[in-house]
Amino acid sequence: MIICGFEKFSMVDYDGKIACTVFTGGCNFRCPFCHNGSLVIGDVSSQEISLDEVFDYLNKRKGLVDAVCVTGGEATLQKGLDEFYAKVRDMGYATKLDTNGLRPDVLKDLLDKNLLDYVAMDIKNSKAKYALTTGVKNVDIDKINESVEMLKNSNVDYEFRTTLIKEFHTEQDMREIADWVSGAKRYFMQHYNDTEGCISHGFTEFSKAETEAFIPLFEGKVGMVGIRGYKN
Numbered sequence: 001m002i003i004c005g006f007e008k009f010s011m012v013d014y015d016g017k018i019a020c021t022v023f024t025g026g027c028n029f030r031c032p033f034c035h036n037g038s039l040v041i042g043d044v045s046s047q048e049i050s051l052d053e054v055f056d057y058l059n060k061r062k063g064l065v066d067a068v069c070v071t072g073g074e075a076t077l078q079k080g081l082d083e084f085y086a087k088v089r090d091m092g093y094a095t096k097l098d099t100n101g102l103r104p105d106v107l108k109d110l111l112d113k114n115l116l117d118y119v120a121m122d123i124k125n126s127k128a129k130y131a132l133t134t135g136v137k138n139v140d141i142d143k144i145n146e147s148v149e150m151l152k153n154s155n156v157d158y159e160f161r162t163t164l165i166k167e168f169h170t171e172q173d174m175r176e177i178a179d180w181v182s183g184a185k186r187y188f189m190q191h192y193n194d195t196e197g198c199i200s201h202g203f204t205e206f207s208k209a210e211t212e213a214f215i216p217l218f219e220g221k222v223g224m225v226g227i228r229g230y231k232n
């Protein structure tokens with residue numbers, strides 16, 4: 001497992017829990033708005049953090065931190081992810097996976113082994129605009145859909161989420177996403193921030209009011225719809 005970053009204390013990565021977050025290196029997408037550009041297109045071998053360092057910290061923080069989140073890059077590309085989660089679970093921590101859903105086989109394995117307490121899966125856009133939004137040609141949308149249906153039909157706690165950008169997301173796209181995630185437990189629309197670490201720059205955010213205007217599209221279709229990342 002290639003770990004390139006370790007945030008030791010986070011109040012925002014796992015709702016309702018104090019978490020630490022492990023950032024893995026490498027991704028099978030190239031979303032131009034990605035704010036972890038160095039993990040996706042950078043030299044990840046030069047950024048590596050040892051597993052021992054992570055486990056040493058977790059050993060010392062038992063009772064003070066509740067959960068461990070694994071994010072990316074794309075965590076499901078990592079060998080040994082199941083062993084990592086199993087060890088974290090044995091230490092008494094709750095576990096969370098952030099994923100883009102392109103590897104349903106890995107997600108299924110983790111769910112079958114009952115290693116996850118929470119999954120947050122990105123819905124990058126409507127199905128037809130996946131290649132445009134993820135920066136790769138020929139996205140296998142059937143695999144994304146397999147992950148969506150797997151989570152909807154699972155017993156795990158989960159959410160779907162989309163980072164909204166005016167250059168990519170139209171009202172029609174949001175309608176199609178609402179139909180796609182219909183029946184899901186939770187769906188969040190997230191604020192886009194153009195930060196130094198982004199792969200590309202200059203995209204346009206939706207205002208909080210513009211994002212809130214999409215909420216009715218999801219009401220009655222998902223158990224809970226919310227927005228994230230906006231300052232009041």
Ligand code: SF4
Nearest residue numbers: 027029031034073100
């Ligand atoms: S936003 Fe997520 S899926 Fe897209 S390139 Fe970045 S890490 Fe990969």
